[in-house]
Amino acid sequence: MWSTVRSRLLPQEARGIVGPLRYVAAMTNFVLVPGAWLGSWAWSDVLPGLRAARHGVHPLTLSGLADKQGVKAGQQTHVDDIVGLVERLDLRDVVLVGHSYSGIPVGQAAGRIGDRLAxxxxxxxxxxxxxxxxxxxxxxxxxxxxxxxxxxxxxxPPLTAADCAGQGLSEKEVARLVAGATPHPGATLTEPAVLTTPQADLPATYVKCLLDGDRPSREVAELLAGERWELVTMDTGHWPMFSRPRELARVLLDAAGEGR
Structure with a gap:
């Protein structure tokens, strides 16, 4: 099956925001959703590359995390957080970006925002x-x-420095990641997903970080075998917004172009 997956490894030059980018002039709105334990601050090093391309950038902290600690949250709360931001700001041409855990609420929210999704x-x-x-x-x-x-x-409980080992992070990046992590609401991890749109029907890019395993999960592999999903690989670890933020910005810009 893997011979059918459309994969491309980004070249070395993609680590900087250089060269031609495949996206159109109309403004894309990036909604950036952090993974477990983290808040919107986790995307701070990615923002300059997206804003330099004159797109809207909307990093989001999910309920119960970071500066929203104390807010009761289940999985559907996190889906509502994402949909609510898109609708409240009346965003169009939306690229929803989910890291790690947040792929689960992002995938559900993508189906709920309809034609706002790019x-x-x-x-x-x-x-x-x-x-x-x-x-x-x-x-x-x-x-x-x-x-x-x-x-x-x-x-x-929040991740520790040991959890970050082998993920391409400097000591400074590990310290920043661990210091900013907060306890993650358990209900968001155990409650079931509710899909309004099959994931295979979404226009989607999956970014596989190779230091965290060289192949996606079985569920992701099945989606990549379809016509609407694309695989991109990054030669870094599980937290590329810390280890390779400029390269990740380039990946996101390129994905936005692929979705048009």
Missing amino acids: RAVFVDASVPVEGGSFVSGWPEGRAQVEAAIAAHDGFW
């Missing part, structure tokens, strides 16, 4: 499956995550 981008992310959850899609880690949530009053 493309969904999943950055080393989980994808939603009808009736499935984040933990059900991670069988090797499910018991550990559920036990951690039960032992910490319903929250998944």
Whole structure:
């Protein structure tokens, strides 16, 4: 099946915002959704590259995290956070970007915003499956995550420096990532997804970070075998917004062009 997947490894020059970009002149609105434990601040090094291309950029903190700690949140709360931002700001030509955990609410929100969506981008992310959850899609880690949530009053404890090992991060980047992480609301990880649109019908790009494993999950591989999903690889770890922010900005700009 992997011979059918359309994959391209970004060249070395793609680590800077240089050369021609495949996107149209009309402004795209990027909605950037961080993964587990993180807030909108996690995208701060990616923003300059997107704004330099004169697009709208809207980093989002999900309920219960970072500066929104204390807000009760389940998985559908996070879906509503994303849809609410798009509708409140009346955004069009939206590229929804989800990293890691947030691929699950992003995939659901992408179906709910209808023709406002230009493309969904999943950055080393989980994808939603009808009736499935984040933990059900991670069988090797499910018991550990559920036990951690039960032992910490319903929250998944923040990541540690050890969790960042081998992911292409400098000591400074690891320190920044760990210092900014906050406990993640456990219900968002265990509640089931509700899909209004099949994920295979979405125009989508999947960004696989090779230091975190060289192949996507089975669910993602099946989506990539279809006509509407594209695979892009980055030679870095699970947090490219820290390890390769300029390259990631280029990937997002290129994905926006692919979605037109």
